[in-house]
Amino acid sequence: MTPDKLDTTSTQRPTRAGTVHPGRHAGKTALVTGGARGIGAGIVTRLAAEGAHVFFTYASAAADADALVADVRSSGDRASAIAANSGDRAQVRQLVDTVLERNGRLDIVVSNAGGGTIKHVTDLSDDEIDRMIDVNIRGTIDLLRFSAPVMASGGRIITIGSVSAHHLPHAASSTYGMTKGAVASLVRGLARELGPRGITVNNVQPGPVDTDANPADGPAGDTLRSLIPIGWFGTVAEVASFVAYVASDEAAYLNGASLDVDGGFSA
16 A cells, blocks of 8 residues: 555554543533434543533433443543433423533533434335434424523534435435434524524534444445545544534634535545
8 A cells, every 4th residue: 555545445544533622621511412322422521521511311221321421430520321312302301401400501512312224215114214303303403492592602502413414325315314404404594593692503414433333344334435535434533523623612603514524425
């Protein structure tokens, strides 16, 4: 392999963990939905390492949530887990109230909970369609509409979308992509609604990221890797690093954007 030619058949990638900025989010309270595993857990860990007290939700992964809290606290940082189903409106409303009761403020909201069933639209069941709409669309709207009224100027709202909102290189992702396209549209509108209050709203759209749900060495790994110009999957740490920046004061002029983190997958 020469310096100007990447071996795109390899799973190897440069190691870039990103620079943690201790204290960048000191004194802030953050809420991350779906934070027990994968990208969500990476965001929880990163925001806590930068000084925020991070509350995060889990729907069923109680053991993972407990382990994450213990890991964060072992580093001297702060994290708290709350059981909540993002597809349940009453639970989402109570979630925001609980964070306020425990910490008195809410500065950063990361709507990360989501999921999808990758099937041709004609093969999806009613329950599978309803679940994607309930969590990816309605759950996001509910979290943001209950959170925004209690956030002050300088607040940051970040949704974790997907490049599938605008890029579907193969079949079976149409309905999932539709739900993520709705999130991107919501963010553009909310940026105008909340901007005058000093609250920014942005959408981070990961491409192929190495997680338990989508491992780089899994059945689809080689196919996806061949579509990524730089030749490797992203990491949870890279997405979390970007989210921590978007949530910071440094990103105050960033508003209403959908930002792809995908190695050129959707280019």
